[in-house]
Amino acid sequence: MASDNPFVDPAGSFEEHGRDHSFAIDSTLSVGRNASLTLGTDSLIVLDEAFEKRDRSNCCGLWPSGTANTRAIPFYNILWAEILDFEITIQYASPTSKTVVRAAELKYTIEAPNLEPTHKWINKLLDRSYGESQKNKRAKVLVNPHSGKGSAEKWYHRDIEPLLKAARVKIDMQKTEYRGEAIEISEKLDIEAYDMIVSCSGDGLPHEVFNGLGKRPDAKKALSKIAVVQLPCGSGNAMSCNLNGTDSASLATLAIIKGIPTPLDLISITQGQTRTLSFLSQAVGIVAESDLATENLRWMGAARFTYGFLVRLLDQMMYPCDIAIKVAIDDKPSIREHYRREQNNHEPASERRGYKHLLDDDASASSGNEDGLPPLRYGTINDKLPEDWEVIHYDNLGNFYCGNMGYMAADANFFSPALPNDGFMDLVTIDGDVSRIAALRMMFAVETGKFFDIPLVRYRKVLGFRLTPRNQADGYISIDGERVPFEPFQAEIHKGLGTVLTKSGHMYEAPGPI
Numbered sequence: 180m181a182s183d184n185p186f187v188d189p190a191g192s193f194e195e196h197g198r199d200h201s202f203a204i205d206s207t208l209s210v211g212r213n214a215s216l217t218l219g220t221d222s223l224i225v226l227d228e229a230f231e232k233r234d235r236s237n238c239c240g241l242w243p244s245g246t247a248n249t250r251a252i253p254f255y256n257i258l259w260a261e262i263l264d265f266e267i268t269i270q271y272a273s274p275t276s277k278t279v280v281r282a283a284e285l286k287y288t289i290e291a292p293n294l295e296p297t298h299k300w301i302n303k304l305l306d307r308s309y310g311e312s313q314k315n316k317r318a319k320v321l322v323n324p325h326s327g328k329g330s331a332e333k334w335y336h337r338d339i340e341p342l343l344k345a346a347r348v349k350i351d352m353q354k355t356e357y358r359g360e361a362i363e364i365s366e367k368l369d370i371e372a373y374d375m376i377v378s379c380s381g382d383g384l385p386h387e388v389f390n391g392l393g394k395r396p397d398a399k400k401a402l403s404k405i406a407v408v409q410l411p412c413g414s415g416n417a418m419s420c421n422l423n424g425t426d427s428a429s430l431a432t433l434a435i436i437k438g439i440p441t442p443l444d445l446i447s448i449t450q451g452q453t454r455t456l457s458f459l460s461q462a463v464g465i466v467a468e469s470d471l472a473t474e475n476l477r478w479m480g481a482a483r484f485t486y487g488f489l490v491r492l493l494d495q496m497m498y499p500c501d502i503a504i505k506v507a508i509d510d511k512p513s514i515r516e517h518y519r520r521e522q523n524n525h526e527p528a529s530e531r532r533g534y535k536h537l538l539d540d541d542a543s544a545s546s547g548n549e550d551g552l553p554p555l556r557y558g559t560i561n562d563k564l565p566e567d568w569e570v571i572h573y574d575n576l577g578n579f580y581c582g583n584m585g586y587m588a589a590d591a592n593f594f595s596p597a598l599p600n601d602g603f604m605d606l607v608t609i610d611g612d613v614s615r616i617a618a619l620r621m622m623f624a625v626e627t628g629k630f631f632d633i634p635l636v637r638y639r640k641v642l643g644f645r646l647t648p649r650n651q652a653d654g655y656i657s658i659d660g661e662r663v664p665f666e667p668f669q670a671e672i673h674k675g676l677g678t679v680l681t682k683s684g685h686m687y688e689a690p691g692p693i
């Protein structure tokens with residue numbers, strides 16, 4: 180009896196398989212005389228004497244260590260496994276450099292009597308490889324041929340599609356033909372036929388996708404059912420940095436194949452008579468200008484933003500305005516504490532939509548499936564300002580920057596305490612008359628992760644705000660990196676209204692406050 184022997188795992192013993200010891204013991208599958216496949220703790224261990232003869236290089240040491248005839252393929256990298264005509268095929272994402280993975284495969288022949296245990300073994304392998312993530316996701320893929328420097332289509336075919344196919348993702352690909360088309364596609368999408376909308380683009384296309392889903396009569400259901408994801412092919416790829424932990428198209432593809440559905444806070448912006456959704460940021464002042472007023476410097480690539488920022492910093496630009504804020508958490512120690520609590524909070528996605536205790540008048544929690552966007556708790560920009568909002572008259576504002584995610588660009592972790600579904604926006608305000616040297620220090624602190632701690636950085640978690648520019652004929656307001664009219668606007672957040680895929684199921688990949 181297996182249970183008599185303390186060294187045998189009863190769940191995996193060969194009696195359970197009712198088969199010859201030489202074929203399947205525990206998690207090991209013998210494939211031919213000189214090879215075996217073993218389910219390890221977090222990797223598939225492939226032992227094959229042919230490796231030694233074939234390739235001694237171990238791909239520049241990119242795989243975890245092994246001897247000359249073994250390879251450890253992390254379960255995270257396993258894309259698919261199947262048996263067809265007595266041949267087992269294992270497809271996986273193989274690193275070819277630190278920032279690139281490519282689809283690769285291993286094939287072994289199985290003898291007829293071993294077919295049934297092989298099927299069982301494959302199921303185990305796939306369960307371990309996918310964990311909480313859904314297998315065979317169905318994707319509406321949008322490729323913006325004009326994203327970034329115009330390489331999205333090339334990258335899709337080279338870096339993205341082969342991995343999706345290897346993972347048996349069901350693909351329905353469409354190239355966008357004009358600005359705004361992704362709004363129309365998402366508005367009309369048959370949401371029962373897909374699990375995710377994948378934008379091969381910058382941050383502009385996911386912004387359109389959220390807004391298209393938000394325009395539907397069943398917006399609430401669509402936004403919670405369909406995961407909106409980005410594969411980085413644009414000039415601004417903040418969404419992928421935060422959710423996939425990378426701005427590499429192939430690594431991001433692997434991240435979404437293994438991604439876990441996670442509710443995402445979305446923000447309603449009202450301006451004039453319009454209401455739009457924002458998922459990333461709202462900026463007025465130096466950050467908005469550095470981004471939007473430097474379109475003519477596109478040739479500079481990422482340096483364009485830094486250049487624009489430095490020029491304005493040296494000019495000590497100021498942006499007078501009135502700001503009204505519904506503050507939720509006002510001081511940095513409490514914000515840090517809030518972040519730590521959420522880090523340790525592992526409640527399921529179903530518990531992360533809508534405010535449970537904070538606001539009993541919250542509409543995103545209570546309405547049914549067929550509802551459109553939740554009603555606005557604080558009204559629109561055209562309504563009377565709620566009485567309990569804090570009003571600040573700023574003559575010397577240098578930067579108004581409100582974020583819903585940590586990274587605003589690769590290596591620019593402006594909002595380290597931001598969380599996917601805490602129901603708060605993170606608001607940074609900085610005076611425009613701080614010394615030039617202090618401003619430069621702030622800029623460098625963004626890269627080193629110390630920005631949050633700088634005393635000149637005023638940091639609040641907020642539920643809503645209204646911004647009214649003063650004494651300026653024109654200027655720049657950026658919503659998710661797109662320019663909107665230079666007019667007053669109001670924002671309020673809806674807890675967990677949208678859905679994205681994350682690696683952890685509840686956190687961003689940007690490091691939290693140190």
Ligand SMILES: Nc1ncnc2c1ncn2[C@@H]1O[C@H](COP(=O)(O)OP(=O)(O)OP(=O)(O)O)[C@@H](O)[C@H]1O
Nearest residue numbers: 326327355356357358359380381382383413414415
């Ligand atoms: N075929 C097309 N022609 C022109 N514009 C398009 C097309 N398809 C999509 N767009 C628009 O391109 C805009 C920017 O897209 P995206 O974010 O993918 O790229 P980006 O390079 O990061 O952006 P940006 O140009 O804003 O820096 C979106 O607003 C989208 O509507």
